[in-house]
Amino acid sequence: CAKLFTSNSLSGLDVVITAGPTREAIDPVRFISNHSSGKMGYALAEAARDAGARVTIISGPVRLDAPEKVTVIQVESASEMLAASLEQQKNCDIFIAAAAVADYRPLQVAQQKIKKAGEQMQIALVKNPDIVATIATLDTPPFVVGFAAETQDVATYARGKLESKNLKMIIANDVSNADIGFNSDSNSVTVFWGENQQDFPRMSKSALSNELIELIAHQYTVNSN
C-alpha cells in the first residue's frame, strides 16, 4: 500500500547502511558466502530516504535494484566493505550495519583454480575484521546501529554485542524461524538500547523499516541533545 505520509525525522542527515552478504574468495572461481538477500538493508535505506536522509548503501552482491535516490557502492569481500565503510563514515551521522559479513575468509586465495585431489580437503580460514565494531570505536564515531542474528538466547547475545561492539542500538533477529529474517520478505525483531528494549511483531520488511527508522531517528536526537 502507498505510504500515507513522509516524516522528516532524518531531514538533512547522512545515513550509511551496509547490506547483503560478503563473498570471500577461495580461488578464481569459488567463494564462501551466505544466504543474506540484502532485503532488510535495502528496505531500511528506502525508509531512511523517505524520512529525509541522504542515504548510501555499501552493498555486497545481491539481486536487488538500487533504490531511487539512494547511492549504492558495490563491494564483494569483508575487507572491501570495511574500506568503503571507513571512507563513507567520514560524512555520516548514522551508520547502520545490516550486512551479513562472513566471519572468516580463506587464509590464502589460490591464484589458479584448485584441482580436485584426495577424498578430503581443508581450507584454512582467518577471522575477518569486525566492520561495525571498527566504526563504533573510532575517535568520533557516527551514531552506530548494529544487527544481531541469533538462533537462541536472543536477548543475552544481542545485549552482549551491543556492549562489546560499542553500539548505540542493536536490532535482534531470531533466525531460527525460517519464515522470517535472512531471505524472507517479512521479519520480526527486538531492538535493544541502553537498558531498554522494544519488540516489533512480524510485518513486511518495508513496514518494519519505517518503524525502525522512526525509533533510530528518535534515539539519535535524544543522543545528540
Ligand code: CTP
Ligand atoms: N558485523 C560486522 N563485521 C563482521 C561481523 C559482523 O560489521 N565481521 C556486524 C553485522 O553487520 C551485524 C553485527 O555485526 O550488525 C552482528 O553480526 P552477527 O553475525 O550477529 O555477530 P558476530 O559479532 O559476527 O558474532 P556471531 O556471528 O558469532 O554471533
Ligand code: CA
Ligand atoms: Ca557473524
